Amino acid sequence: MTRTNDQLMKKWMATMSLVAAAAAVVLHNAAVAAAKPQVPCLFLFGDSLIDPGNNNGRNTIAQVEFKPYGIDFLLGPTGRFSNGKTIADIVAELLGFEEYIPSFLEARGQQILRGVNYASAASGIRPETGYNWILYNFGARKLALVGAAPLGCIPFTLAISSTDGRCVEATNRASLMFNEQLKAKIDVFNADFPEATFTYIDGYNPINDVLTNPAAYGFQVNNKACCGLSSVICLPNDVVCSNRSEYVYWDFAHPSETTNILLARRVYEAEKPTDAYPYDLRRLALL
Numbered sequence: 001m002t003r004t005n006d007q008l009m010k011k012w013m014a015t016m017s018l019v020a021a022a023a024a025v026v027l028h029n030a031a032v033a034a035a036k037p038q039v040p041c042l043f044l045f046g047d048s049l050i051d052p053g054n055n056n057g058r059n060t061i062a063q064v065e066f067k068p069y070g071i072d073f074l075l076g077p078t079g080r081f082s083n084g085k086t087i088a089d090i091v092a093e094l095l096g097f098e099e100y101i102p103s104f105l106e107a108r109g110q111q112i113l114r115g116v117n118y119a120s121a122a123s124g125i126r127p128e129t130g131y132n133w134i135l136y137n138f139g140a141r142k143l144a145l146v147g148a149a150p151l152g153c154i155p156f157t158l159a160i161s162s163t164d165g166r167c168v169e170a171t172n173r174a175s176l177m178f179n180e181q182l183k184a185k186i187d188v189f190n191a192d193f194p195e196a197t198f199t200y201i202d203g204y205n206p207i208n209d210v211l212t213n214p215a216a217y218g219f220q221v222n223n224k225a226c227c228g229l230s231s232v233i234c235l236p237n238d239v240v241c242s243n244r245s246e247y248v249y250w251d252f253a254h255p256s257e258t259t260n261i262l263l264a265r266r267v268y269e270a271e272k273p274t275d276a277y278p279y280d281l282r283r284l285a286l287l
């Protein structure tokens with residue numbers, strides 16, 4: 001490994017510890033242009049899981065505007081941390097938006113009335129990622145808060161911390177604890193902001209179901225990255241697996257597009273009672 005890659009890896013690992021797994025989706029009910037989508041606009045906050053390229057051009061290792069990222073995306077590498085669409089892209093489609101919600105970096109003029117995606121890899125690099133609550137003051141009335149994934153099962157954790165190849169339980173427990181407390185906050189938020197509706201979306205069980213029984217979903221590999229080493233971000237010219245659809249994970253931490261499609265569907269329409277509390281996005285949009 002070259003010295004540069006080694007330095008990149010170290011820097012990346014330091015950044016990884018900052019990666020928050022929570023994402024917030026804000027459905028905004030402002031009275032804007034005739035709504036073909038199920039909601040007039042969609043504002044997104046989160047980390048690399050739904051970052052559409054907000055870190056591009058910035059001096060950070062949490063930036064992937066290069067091949068093979070985007071290898072299956074219509075626009076090629078855009079800074080999305082997947083081979084194809086992110087969960088946010090698919091959710092926007094399911095909500096009836098004709099275009100993906102633009103990144104904060106690229107949104108211009110009237111576009112912002114349809115929504116903006118503020119998600120930024122390694123959350124917090126961009127100060128705007130913390131501004132979601134301000135939206136309430138501008139009329140946001142439907143807010144979905146997404147819980148953490150089983151981070152003890154991502155290829156990164158398996159490669160770095162697992163001694164027996166199994167998911168690291170302590171890390172998964174941290175995700176579950178975070179989710180429990182986030183879910184408990186929903187009732188508090190709904191009481192404190194009676195004009196708004198908050199809902200909790202489970203980030204844990206939907207992908208855990210896939211990881212537990214990958215074959216049932218058409219996957220062959222649930223513990224390794226399709227692209228590059230599982231311990232670090234996929235780098236330019238890294239080898240890519242021959243069939244992306246067979247891998248749950250595209251890189252060391254981010255699902256493949258095939259996985260993102262399964263997860264986004266379940267975010268939009270709950271399949272199990274634990275998937276959403278009290279509303280999935282489809283029902284939230286209908287309110």
Ligand SMILES: *[C@@H]1O[C@H](CO)[C@@H](O)[C@H](O)[C@H]1NC(C)=O
Binds near residue numbers: 218219220246
């Ligand atoms: C890739 O894998 C998927 C899922 O197992 C399968 O349905 C598909 O046929 C495979 N494609 C190729 C080209 O082998």
